Amino acid sequence: SYELTQSPSVSVSPGQTARITCSADALPKQYAYWYQQKPGQAPVVVIYKDSERPSGIPERFSGSSSGTTVTLTISGVQAEDEADYYCQTVHTSGTYVLFGGGTKLTVL
Amino acid sequence: EVQLVESGGGLIQPGGSLRLSCAASGFIVGNNYMSWVRQAPGKGLEWVSVIYSGGSTYYADSVKGRFTISRDNSKNTLYLQMNSLRVEETAVYYCARGLWDGMDVWGQGTTVTVSS
Numbered sequence: 001s002y003e004l005t006q007s008p009s010v011s012v013s014p015g016q017t018a019r020i021t022c023s024a025d026a027l028p029k030q031y032a033y034w035y036q037q038k039p040g041q042a043p044v045v046v047i048y049k050d051s052e053r054p055s056g057i058p059e060r061f062s063g064s065s066s067g068t069t070v071t072l073t074i075s076g077v078q079a080e081d082e083a084d085y086y087c088q089t090v091h092t093s094g095t096y097v098l099f100g101g102g103t104k105l106t107v108l
Numbered sequence: 109e110v111q112l113v114e115s116g117g118g119l120i121q122p123g124g125s126l127r128l129s130c131a132a133s134g135f136i137v138g139n140n141y142m143s144w145v146r147q148a149p150g151k152g153l154e155w156v157s158v159i160y161s162g163g164s165t166y167y168a169d170s171v172k173g174r175f176t177i178s179r180d181n182s183k184n185t186l187y188l189q190m191n192s193l194r195v196e197e198t199a200v201y202y203c204a205r206g207l208w209d210g211m212d213v214w215g216q217g218t219t220v221t222v223s224s
Contacts, residue, residue: 033210035153042202042217043145043153048210086153090207095166097143097155097207 004100022087110134117218130203141207
């Protein structure tokens with residue numbers, strides 16, 4: 001089955017750069033999307049189509065893709081960035097959607 | 109204002125049925141891809157179902173044959189009919205707009221508790 005794999009947790013100090021990766025299995029990768037979810041809140045899209053940033057999302061959030069791995073980079077991490085981050089893709093058939101298991105970002 | 113508001117959650121016994129609603133404002137449900145995504149307590153996001161603007165519907169394998177996604181364009185509302193509910197389907201259920209450009213609008217979620 002097609003899966004997206006994320007590391008469970010990442011910890012960084014304020015001002016540092018956080019990198020959260022998401023790996024697809026051997027199947028060709030479609031575009032990836034990244035969501036930020038804070039406790040008790042609905043998810044918010046922070047990156048779409050691998051590297052596009054929605055309006056209103058700070059410039060410190062960026063996305064990149066290499067092979068079957070996508071990366072969410074948060075430059076100059078702030079305390080407010082502490083959250084769970086999920087990658088997501090749509091299968092090439094368009095018939096199902098996958099989420100990664102999520103990565104908890106802790107700002108030390 | 110673009111907004112989604114879910115309702116219909118509650119406590120239901122295993123094997124029971126429930127219909128969730130997702131009322132949209134500020135945009136037309138029928139012109140958009142619309143999904144249901146759930147999150148079990150302390151767990152990650154799990155996609156449940158999507159309805160395309162053209163009306164095609166797709167489901168996660170875990171709910172296929174038991175859940176039905178639909179929409180009422182006159183009410184600008186998305187629905188999720190859930191039958192034969194299982195304990196492990198206890199979760200917050202979110203509706204969300206979009207697919208190929210990301211899910212850009214989410215509701216606040218409605219809680220479904222399946223328990224005897």
